[in-house]
Structures are given as C-alpha cells and as structure tokens.
Amino acid sequence: MPGESRRYATASDDELLRWSGDGDRHAFDLIVARHGAYALRTAIRFTGHAETAEDLVQDAFVRAWTHVRHFDGARAQFTTWLYRVIVNLSIDLRRRRRMDPLPDDFDMIDDSPAADSQLAARQERRALVEALRALPVRQRAAMSLVYDEGLSGAEAARRLGLSAKAVERLLARGRALLRTRLAPCGTADGNALNKG
Numbered sequence: 001m002p003g004e005s006r007r008y009a010t011a012s013d014d015e016l017l018r019w020s021g022d023g024d025r026h027a028f029d030l031i032v033a034r035h036g037a038y039a040l041r042t043a044i045r046f047t048g049h050a051e052t053a054e055d056l057v058q059d060a061f062v063r064a065w066t067h068v069r070h071f072d073g074a075r076a077q078f079t080t081w082l083y084r085v086i087v088n089l090s091i092d093l094r095r096r097r098r099m100d101p102l103p104d105d106f107d108m109i110d111d112s113p114a115a116d117s118q119l120a121a122r123q124e125r126r127a128l129v130e131a132l133r134a135l136p137v138r139q140r141a142a143m144s145l146v147y148d149e150g151l152s153g154a155e156a157a158r159r160l161g162l163s164a165k166a167v168e169r170l171l172a173r174g175r176a177l178l179r180t181r182l183a184p185c186g187t188a189d190g191n192a193l194n195k196g
Helices: 013-021 025-047 050-070 078-096 115-134 137-148 153-160 164-185 188-195
Strands: none
Touching: 013 025, 013 050, 025 050, 025 078, 025 137, 050 078, 078 137, 078 153, 115 137, 115 164, 137 153, 137 164, 153 164
C-alpha cells in the first residue's frame, strides 16, 4: 500500500514476502538474511561443495525473487517452498553434470583428541559421506529432512511435495542402500543403520 509505514524488523515472513511481491527489495533482502544460512546448509548437503552450494542458493533466491508475487503463504511456509526450489535445482545440476568426488582428506568432524580415534572417525565419516552422496537426490533429501533437520515424516512429505507413504519408501530405500554400502566397511554408522 503506498505510504504504508513498514516495520521491517518485526515483520513476519508473510508480510515481507507480500511487500517483496510489490517490488520492495529491502523486504526481500531481509528474507534472504533470515533464510540464507538455512538455504546454504541445505544446498551443501546436496552438492557437497561450498562454492557450488553458494551458486545454487543464489539461483534459488533469484528464482524466489522472480516468483515471489505468486507465492501463497496459505499453502506452505516460505522455507518449505525454498527447500523445494533447492532440491529441484540440485536435481537439475546433477543431471547437467556429475559432481566431483570429495577429496580423500575431506573431514567434516574432527572432535576426538586421540590420533587413532581421529583416524577411525575420519574413515567412518568419509564412508558415510560417500555413501550418502551416492544416494539418489530424492532419497538424500528425505533423509536430510528427517534425520538432519529433525522433521516428522509428514512435514518432510509437505516440503518435498510427496505423500507421507512416498517419504517412508524413500527413507526405507535410502537406509537399505546405506546399510549395503556401509556394511562391508564395518562402520559404526552401518551397524546403527542395521538396528534402525
């Protein structure tokens, strides 16, 4: 509304998105600031590369800005919509080119003080990361939402635009593939998957 006094700092996502739809760049900048870290964290899970994830997130927010006036907050939260955009861009990226493998010395977590514990943890983590990266994108997306983000199967289904049954099947297939890939390694993660 012209002349409307906007309280950006206390505005909800829905208000910021409505203002963004009217062309308010400052409102959209606040949306990016609020959800940029979440988007980057999500994109890194799918790509395994910080630079690729940054490019993907930039594309996701460009797409969000382009289509923000069509966003319907009554149908989904912005983070749900943004997650779908990131997943779809990840699928497109994977179709266009095969991702480079992680370097042999890749180490996501190094929290053990003993050298032998560090080496064992590094090997287990590398095996898990490689096994996760080998999963189809939709299985990885379902597992990420449920196990990394802590969402229920129903909420994961809403974010992915699938039925709860479809998410259950994706999780079951993903766990089965991880068990198969990790069992020969004898990793603790593989053993934990066999119990789940």
